[in-house]
Amino acid sequence: MAEGDSNSQTLSPALAERLRISEIFCSIQGESRSAGWPTVFVRLTGCPLRCTWCDTEYAFHGGGWRSIDDIVQEVATHKTHHVCVTGGEPLAQKRCLTLLQRLCDAGHEVSLETSGALDVSQVDPRVIKVVDLKAPGSGEHKRNRWQNIPSLAPSDQIKFVLADRADYDWANAVLTEHKLHERCEVLYSPVHGSLAPRELAEWILADHLPVRMQMQLHKLLWGDVPGH
Numbered sequence: 001m002a003e004g005d006s007n008s009q010t011l012s013p014a015l016a017e018r019l020r021i022s023e024i025f026c027s028i029q030g031e032s033r034s035a036g037w038p039t040v041f042v043r044l045t046g047c048p049l050r051c052t053w054c055d056t057e058y059a060f061h062g063g064g065w066r067s068i069d070d071i072v073q074e075v076a077t078h079k080t081h082h083v084c085v086t087g088g089e090p091l092a093q094k095r096c097l098t099l100l101q102r103l104c105d106a107g108h109e110v111s112l113e114t115s116g117a118l119d120v121s122q123v124d125p126r127v128i129k130v131v132d133l134k135a136p137g138s139g140e141h142k143r144n145r146w147q148n149i150p151s152l153a154p155s156d157q158i159k160f161v162l163a164d165r166a167d168y169d170w171a172n173a174v175l176t177e178h179k180l181h182e183r184c185e186v187l188y189s190p191v192h193g194s195l196a197p198r199e200l201a202e203w204i205l206a207d208h209l210p211v212r213m214q215m216q217l218h219k220l221l222w223g224d225v226p227g228h
């Protein structure tokens, strides 16, 4: 039996606390309100979605099983205050909730990048949740879990990643219908290489939208390469 696939009742507590990890690396946070901070990224393997434009398909499979103790220790070696838990879809592994708690207990400012397709209500309230609402251009808009919206605090963020004008119009309709900007910060980001950032900026200004534009800073710095 592959390590980590077995029934957790038969494992010692340390082994039962394992997560499948694609990579742990230190970079400049490129997304969300925390953009610019030196940050350690913990990328969990696996995702039940298949966004057409996903830049992290390499995290759908592979990686290795790591204990939560081991992950927290490796994060500490990078000496950063900020930690970002991402994937793949981090919440697809239930023990992600424990990892988030443990990283907060260790004194880090922890953010979670999540697709918005899974329940976020059990995430430690100290964690900053960055929750995507998938637009039609992703091919995964039917997976949006609208019940997540009431779980979001003012310190969380909702993110729309937009491939074209049709996605932008869809996001505006959702923004208005759910009054999202009254709940937390709302981010509009272009799909890298698909929607010209300047075009999105001009639409936001023309429409006087109460949203925050963002671009993936790490791709400006390093291009579209893993490990950054």
Ligand SMILES: C[S@@+](CC[C@H](N)C(=O)[O-])C[C@H]1O[C@@H](n2cnc3c(N)ncnc32)[C@H](O)[C@@H]1O
Pocket (backbone or CB within 6 Å): 047, 053, 054, 055, 056, 086, 087, 088, 089, 090, 113, 114, 115, 116, 132, 159, 161, 189, 190, 191, 192, 216
């Ligand atoms: C790779 S995902 C991992 C976390 C989670 N599965 C999710 O979708 O939020 C992290 C962030 O990268 C964004 N992203 C992925 N591919 C992108 C692309 N080609 N252009 C812009 N943002 C992208 C996602 O929308 C998400 O906000």
Ligand SMILES: Nc1nc2[nH]cc(C(=O)O)c2c(=O)[nH]1
Pocket (backbone or CB within 6 Å): 027, 028, 029, 030, 031, 041, 056, 084, 086, 087, 113, 218, 228
């Ligand atoms: N530098 C950098 N910042 C990021 N912020 C969110 C990322 C992600 O893949 O979730 C990411 C990433 O992959 N790299």
Ligand code: SF4
Pocket (backbone or CB within 6 Å): 047, 048, 049, 050, 051, 054, 055, 056, 057, 087, 088, 089, 115
């Ligand atoms: S949910 Fe996130 S990791 Fe999964 S396919 Fe979409 S962008 Fe990629």
Ligand SMILES: [Mg+2]
Pocket (backbone or CB within 6 Å): 055, 056
């Ligand atoms: Mg990324």
